[in-house]
Amino acid sequence: MNAGNAAEDADFRGPLDVTRAATAVLDAQGLVIGWSPAAEALLGYTPDDIIGRPVETFLPAGERADGPPSPVLSGSEARTARHRDGRLLRVATTTCPVAVGGAEGAGAEPARVLVAAELEGLRVWESRQALLHGLATQSPVGLATYDTDLRLTWFNGAYGREVGLPLREFLGQRPDELYPHGEFVSEGYPTTLQAVMRYVLDTGESILDLHFVGQPPTDPGTDHVWSCSYYRLQDADGLVLGVCEDAFDITDRYQAQRRLNLLVEAGGRIGTTLDMAATAREIAEVCVPAFAAAVTVDLVQAVLEGGEPDHGDGRLPALVRVASRSADAPDDEPPRAPYRVDHPPGSPQYRALSSGGMVLVERTMVVPLRIGGTPLGLVTFVRGAHPSVFDRGEIGLADELVTRTAVCLDNARRFTRERTAALALQRNLLPQHLPAQSAVDLAYRYLPSDDRAGVGGDWFDVISLSGTRVGLVVGDVVGHGLQAAATMGRLRTTVRALATLDLSPDELLSRLDDLVGQTPEGLATALGADTGRHDDVATGVTCLYAVYDPVSRRCTMARAGHLPPAIVDPDGGLTFPDLPAGPPLGLGGLPFESLEIELPVGSLIALFTDGLVEARDRDIDVGLASLGRVLTAGHHAPLDELCDRALAELLPDGTAADDTALLLVRTRELDTGQVAAWELPAEPAAVARARELATRQLAEWGLEELSYATELAVSELVTNAVRHASGPLHLRLLRDLTLLTEVSDTGHTSPHLRHSAGDDEGGRGLFIVAQLVQRWGTRYTPYGKTIWTEQAFPPRYPGAPRPVG
Numbered sequence: 072m073n074a075g076n077a078a079e080d081a082d083f084r085g086p087l088d089v090t091r092a093a094t095a096v097l098d099a100q101g102l103v104i105g106w107s108p109a110a111e112a113l114l115g116y117t118p119d120d121i122i123g124r125p126v127e128t129f130l131p132a133g134e135r136a137d138g139p140p141s142p143v144l145s146g147s148e149a150r151t152a153r154h155r156d157g158r159l160l161r162v163a164t165t166t167c168p169v170a171v172g173g174a175e176g177a178g179a180e181p182a183r184v185l186v187a188a189e190l191e192g193l194r195v196w197e198s199r200q201a202l203l204h205g206l207a208t209q210s211p212v213g214l215a216t217y218d219t220d221l222r223l224t225w226f227n228g229a230y231g232r233e234v235g236l237p238l239r240e241f242l243g244q245r246p247d248e249l250y251p252h253g254e255f256v257s258e259g260y261p262t263t264l265q266a267v268m269r270y271v272l273d274t275g276e277s278i279l280d281l282h283f284v285g286q287p288p289t290d291p292g293t294d295h296v297w298s299c300s301y302y303r304l305q306d307a308d309g310l311v312l313g314v315c316e317d318a319f320d321i322t323d324r325y326q327a328q329r330r331l332n333l334l335v336e337a338g339g340r341i342g343t344t345l346d347m348a349a350t351a352r353e354i355a356e357v358c359v360p361a362f363a364a365a366v367t368v369d370l371v372q373a374v375l376e377g378g379e380p381d382h383g384d385g386r387l388p389a390l391v392r393v394a395s396r397s398a399d400a401p402d403d404e405p406p407r408a409p410y411r412v413d414h415p416p417g418s419p420q421y422r423a424l425s426s427g428g429m430v431l432v433e434r435t436m437v438v439p440l441r442i443g444g445t446p447l448g449l450v451t452f453v454r455g456a457h458p459s460v461f462d463r464g465e466i467g468l469a470d471e472l473v474t475r476t477a478v479c480l481d482n483a484r485r486f487t488r489e490r491t492a493a494l495a496l497q498r499n500l501l502p503q504h505l506p507a508q509s510a511v512d513l514a515y516r517y518l519p520s521d522d523r524a525g526v527g528g529d530w531f532d533v534i535s536l537s538g539t540r541v542g543l544v545v546g547d548v549v550g551h552g553l554q555a556a557a558t559m560g561r562l563r564t565t566v567r568a569l570a571t572l573d574l575s576p577d578e579l580l581s582r583l584d585d586l587v588g589q590t591p592e593g594l595a596t597a598l599g600a601d602t603g604r605h606d607d608v609a610t611g612v613t614c615l616y617a618v619y620d621p622v623s624r625r626c627t628m629a630r631a632g633h634l635p636p637a638i639v640d641p642d643g644g645l646t647f648p649d650l651p652a653g654p655p656l657g658l659g660g661l662p663f664e665s666l667e668i669e670l671p672v673g674s675l676i677a678l679f680t681d682g683l684v685e686a687r688d689r690d691i692d693v694g695l696a697s698l699g700r701v702l703t704a705g706h707h708a709p710l711d712e713l714c715d716r717a718l719a720e721l722l723p724d725g726t727a728a729d730d731t732a733l734l735l736v737r738t739r740e741l742d743t744g745q746v747a748a749w750e751l752p753a754e755p756a757a758v759a760r761a762r763e764l765a766t767r768q769l770a771e772w773g774l775e776e777l778s779y780a781t782e783l784a785v786s787e788l789v790t791n792a793v794r795h796a797s798g799p800l801h802l803r804l805l806r807d808l809t810l811l812t813e814v815s816d817t818g819h820t821s822p823h824l825r826h827s828a829g830d831d832e833g834g835r836g837l838f839i840v841a842q843l844v845q846r847w848g849t850r851y852t853p854y855g856k857t858i859w860t861e862q863a864f865p866p867r868y869p870g871a872p873r874p875v876g
Contacts, residue, residue, distance in 0.1 A: 086188035086196050087147075087165055096169075099182040101126045113162075113187065115155030126185065129153055130164070149190050161190040211319065213297075216304065218313040221245055221268050230318070235289040246316075253285020255299075268301060268314045277302040282325070283318070292459065296325040323464075330468045333361055337472055342479030345486040347375055351394035352406055354450065354476045360398040362468070364455035368394040369412055369420070370440070370448035370480070377487035379445065387424050390414070390448060398455065420449050429470065436461050438473040442481040450476070493553045494519060500560035505533045509807045509874050510541040510621040511676075511736040514710035516718055518731040520551060520682070527730035528555035528612075529680045530563050534570045537850055537859045539621055539741060539807045542570045545678040545734055546614035547633065562587070562612060562656075573850030576616045576629035577665040580653065584631065587612060588659040611657030615678060621741050621874055622805070624672065629665040631656045634684070634691075637699060638668075639675040639706045645699045672740045675706050675713075682729035683721055697721055710735045739874040741807065748803040753793050753816070761789045761802050765812070768804050776865040777810055780843040784860045787836040788814035791822050796855070807874075809845065810862045817855040 086092055093113040096105025102125055106118045114129050121128060130152050147165040154160055164187045206214060206227060213230035217223055222243045226234075234241060234249065241249065246264035254262040260281055261267050271278060279300045287295055297318040304312045341353045351368035358366045369390040373379060392412045414420035423430040423437040427446065430437045434454040440447040450473050454461065461469070501517060513533055520527050528548025536542050544566050548559045565586055569579045615636065617628035628636070628648070632655035635647050651664040670676075677698070684694025701717045708716070714735055722731065747768045751757040762782045769778050785802065792800050796818030805811035822837050841847055844860040851857075 086192045087163065087186050089184075089186055093162075093187045095121075095126070095185040095187075096181045097126055097183045097185055098180060103128075104181060110187070113189070114152060114160070120155065129155075130185075130187075152187065162187045163190045163193040213316075213318040213320075215316045215318075216313055217246065217268060217316070219272060219311060221265055221272075221314070223249070224313065233287045233289060233320070235287075250283075250285040250287075253283055255281050255283050256296075257281045267299075268316070271301045271303055271314050272311065275303050282321075292456075295320055295322045297321065326462075326464060329361075330464060333357070333468065334471060336361075337475060341472075341476055342482070345483045347480055347483040347487065348393045348406075348409060350476065350479045350483055351448075352396070354472060355394045355396035358452065358472065359396045362465070362472075363452040365397040365453040366395075367392060367451045368440075368448065369451075371446060372411070374445075374447050374480075374484055375409065377484055377489075377491050387421070388446065390420075390424075420451060423449055429466070431461060431466065434459055436466070436469055438469050440473055440477045440480060442477050445481075447477055447480050447484070489553070493556055496553065496560070497556040500556060500563060501530055502532055506535070508533065508535065508541050509539050509739065509741065510619050511543075511738055512710060513734065513736045514714050515735070516714045516731070516733045518682075518718070518722065518725070518727065520726070520728060520730050527551045527682075528559035529682060529730035529732040530559045531678065531732045531734045532563055532566065533734070533736075534567055536570065536618065537573055537848055537861075538811060538813060538857070539805055541619050541621075541736075543617040543619065543676070543678055543734065543736060544570075544614070545633065545680060545732055546612060547680045547682075547730075547732075548612050558612070562614075566614070566616070570616075571848075573848065575665055575851075576618060576627055577663040579616055580614060580629050580631045580656070580663040583614065584654075584656045584659060584663070587657040611655035613655050617676070617678070619670070619676075619736075619738060621739050622746055623669075624738065624740055625667055625669050626676070626738075627665050627667040629653065629663050631663060634679065634681060634695075637677040637679075637695075637702055638670070639677075639702045641671050641673040641706075643703045643706050645703050647695070647699075670738050672738060674738045675702060676736045676738070677702055677717075678732075678734040678736075680730065680732045682727050682731035683717070683733055685729075687728060694721060710737060741805070741874050745806045745874070746803065748801065751789070751800040751802060753797055753800055755793055757793060757800060758786055758789045761785045761800075761814075764802065765804060772806050774806075774810060774864070774868070777862055780840075780862060781810070781812055784812050784840045784844060784847075785814070787840050788812075788858050788860075790836070791858070792816040792818070795820060795822075798855075809864065811859060812862070813857050813859045815852075815855060815857040819851065819856060821849040821856060822858065 091109065093110035094105070094107040095103050095110055098104050102123060103121050104123075106116070106121050111117055116129060130150060147163070149161065149163050152160045152162045164185060166183050166185050168183050169181045206212075208228045210227060211229055213227065213233055215223060215226035215230050222245060223241050226238060226241070231238065246268060250264065253264070255264075255267065256262075257280075260278070261270065264283070267278060267281065270276070277300070281299045281301075283297045283299050284294055285297075286293060298321045299316060299318045301314055301316055304315050306312060337354070337357050340357050342350055343353065344350065347370060351370065355366040355368060370393050371388040372391045373388065375391055375393065390412050391409045392407075393409045395407065414424070419430040419432045419435050419437040423439050424446065427439055427441065429439070436452045436454075438450050438452070440450060450469075452461070452469055497519065502515075505513060505515065511533075515531060517529070517531070528550060530544075530546050530548075532542075532544040534542035534544065544563075546559070546562060546566075548555045548562065562583070565583060566579070569582050574582065611632070613631055613633040615628065615630040615633040617626055617636065619626045628650060630650055631653045635650045638646050638648060640646075648666060648668060650666045653663040654661040679698070681691065684698055685691040686694070697720055698717060701720050702713070705713050705716055714733055717733060718725075718731075747764075749761075749764050751761055762785055765781050765785045766778050769775060769781060774781075781804075789800060789802070792814055796816035798817035801813075801815040803811075803813040803815070805813070840860065844862050847858070847860040849856055849858050
């Protein structure tokens, strides 16, 4: 449709308007005395054809288009007209008398004017009139017109119903006077009514679907939202008359969209962690101020700790306030620590918790957090002054938000419960207290992994060995969770059991590798692999085992895929021993090698797992270098302080994605006055000589009370060595925390404790020795074996001097 057609369609003059309809002037006798061009166009008669002829020529009497025949013309009616060519036309007619000289028609004077138009065109015009009437009275869209000074000139019924007063009360007012506190919220446009209308008047550009927020006079205190459009009004000559506004209340739709947006936002922001307090803070942050002026979240105390609420005594569960947020609080306000809250009987919170249902009181809505039949807590929403109440849609939104939060909280609760159980298992499987050692000073730190990774399988241990030696262990089970922790516990127990056999580090790892390889299910579980497939396991448990002897100051170590230790000498020199790596445990078939080094007194040894030196954003070489700097810079510092420095440098946040174990030891040396050693020939006379030497040394140490048991032990052990071994024998007494007696020979067979029969001639000596000492055992060396016994000091004995270190 072009502009001309649009202007014609917008011409609201009626079809019977004399300026456009077919018009005939009749005299008193019904003769035509005047004929318009429109009449000629409609009926085909020229003025010469019709003037002077009766009206029945083209409008036969009695032929009405509707109703009974009428012999005469009267008022407005629908009739059937005859075209000059004989066609019949349905027309609408109307007549009106003409007063001439104060009297109705005489002679050829005009008496009546007849106006006719096609009936169909009249019906179209009437429908347009109905349209205009409907817009003015029945349309739900508010319409208002303003003049060029932007003063109100008219509004329709819908607009009037919103303002609540008749038009005369508002005529001449400006738009911003009608809605003084309203504003447009559509981006890219002015925010005030007057500015938008002035723009339309000045530019002629129409503006559609601007969202205006304000409070109508009929509903003060409640914000409404309208979709508004504006266009300029002008006459047929282009003269600007003003601006028209149409507005449709979309508050319900707008609120529904806002609720949907809030749900979408909640889906992305609530439950981002498995921390219940953080999840509670997230729902408060989402809802303030978009949904409520203030939100508080109270959780059942047992639930917050990962357990189930206890209703055994019939009382309501204790609540803890874990989150609180209000619209007037600063955004950077730090969260408050959880604290106990008590809601008095009759309060909305008390009623909601006791009934398990939502409670709505004035501006407060309390919604229970529940998952199935388990109450988790309460969420309280408080409204401010505007709006002051929760409508039905907002009640449903609150229920949906709380339901989603309850699911996230329950997931976090289950995780907390499982993590607490795993941490408890892990703590119980790790050393609770490491006894003081004569061989080394020690300190340790253990940090479980962060909440996302869960507990892991790192472990460490310090094991007392015979001859005042000490075993140092650190290991790592790949994977996280309860199964990794359980696997770690089994391995730690196994290492302690093997260590008591006085095995060399490489042999201990070989035995441990065999045991791990024989239990593929446990290994696969620790690795997080499919328990149905064990042949694809490419990595296993890593472990480092070292034995330090404070008498010889020698340290023997071996590793199974683990990082080597860091060693700092007393002068601050740092080394990472070139220790053969060895395969991870569980692969089987590959050998392990030991490395033996001599350490000066006061050397620092650091054993650790990869969680200390390796991170997502840090290469392991960088971590090792950082650890080395900390150790060398503070190698004379107390070990506990040095542990803290290392963790602060390498784990500044206090957590890591993997477990972290750090064991620091500083080596000592037994004082020469604590050790007595002799070499004896492998002959019977050596037995008496050995008793004599031992008795004399005990006297020097003030341990005469132990002479009898020691002489008996030395006699038995030396006699066995003379009978069953060759080469020189070695007798050694060590005065440390206990008295240690050792007899070494070149043999590789160990005596066995047994009960002799009544007719046996031998076999009772070792049994008697075992009854007189605390412990006894055998350890093997590359050159033979050593049989040792251990005896407690007599009461009130001052003990041995402190080892050097």
